[in-house]
Amino acid sequence: MMKVYFAPFARSLRILWTLEELNAPYEPVRVQFPPRLAQPDYLHINPLGQIPTLVDGETKLFESVGACEYVNETNGGDLAITAGQPGRADYLQWLWYGEATLMPPLGAMVRQSFGPEESRSPAALAEAKATLFERLALIEARLEGRQYLAGDRFTLADISVAYGLNLGGMLRVAAEYTPNVAAYFERMKARPAFQAAAAQA
Numbered sequence: 001m002m003k004v005y006f007a008p009f010a011r012s013l014r015i016l017w018t019l020e021e022l023n024a025p026y027e028p029v030r031v032q033f034p035p036r037l038a039q040p041d042y043l044h045i046n047p048l049g050q051i052p053t054l055v056d057g058e059t060k061l062f063e064s065v066g067a068c069e070y071v072n073e074t075n076g077g078d079l080a081i082t083a084g085q086p087g088r089a090d091y092l093q094w095l096w097y098g099e100a101t102l103m104p105p106l107g108a109m110v111r112q113s114f115g116p117e118e119s120r121s122p123a124a125l126a127e128a129k130a131t132l133f134e135r136l137a138l139i140e141a142r143l144e145g146r147q148y149l150a151g152d153r154f155t156l157a158d159i160s161v162a163y164g165l166n167l168g169g170m171l172r173v174a175a176e177y178t179p180n181v182a183a184y185f186e187r188m189k190a191r192p193a194f195q196a197a198a199a200q201a
C-alpha cells in the first residue's frame with residue numbers, strides 16, 4: 001500500500017486529495033514539521049527533509065505534483081488530461097502554474113508570517129502578497145464562464161491550484177479572493193475527497 005508522509009497544510013494535501021478522489025487505499029504517516037529540525041530520522045526517507053514523500057514499494061517521490069500524476073496513473077484514474085486528449089495544453093499550463101507560479105509567493109508569505117522573527121519584514125510580506133494576487137488574477141480570468149481550469153472536468157490541475165488557494169486560506173487572505181476565484185475555491189472545498197484529505201492534513 002502507498003504511504004504518504006504528510007503534515008497539516010503541507011503540499012502532501014495534494015497527494016491525499018488525489019488518493020481520496022480515486023478511492024485508493026493508502027497509509028498516511030504524520031511527520032512533525034519542519035522535519036529537518038523536528039524529526040531527523042525522516043531524512044533517510046526524504047534527504048531534503050521536505051514534505052511530502054510518497055512511497056510505493058521501492059518507488060519514492062518527493063515532488064507533490066509528480067506524485068499526484070503517479071498516483072493517478074498507478075490507480076488507472078481519470079484525473080489527468082493525457083497526450084491527444086482535448087485540453088492537454090491547458091492541463092499542463094495550470095497543473096504547473098499551481099506549483100511553479102503560485103507557490104513561490106505563498107511560500108514567501110509563510111516564511112514572512114511564521115519564519116524566524118529576525119528575517120521577517122512587513123514590506124517583504126506585502127510584496128509577496130501583491131505578487132500572489134497578481135498571479136491569482138490570471139486564474140480569475142481563466143475561470144470566467146468555467147467550472148474547472150482545464151478540459152471542462154475536474155483534474156489534477158485543479159488539485160494543484162486549489163491547494164495554493166487553501167494555503168491562502170490558512171494565511172487569512174481568502175476573504176480577499178476575487179469572485180471567480182472565491183467561487184471556485186468554495187466548489188473545490190465542497191468536494192468530499194478534499195474534505196476527507198483536509199480532515200487529516
Ligand SMILES: N[C@@H](CCC(=O)N[C@@H](CS)C(=O)NCC(=O)O)C(=O)O
Pocket residue numbers: 009010011012034036049050051052062063064065099
Ligand atoms: N516542490 C516540492 C516542494 C516541497 C516543499 O517545499 N515542502 C514544504 C512543505 S509544503 C517543506 O517541506 N518545507 C520545509 C523545508 O523545506 O524545510 C513539492 O511540490 O513537493
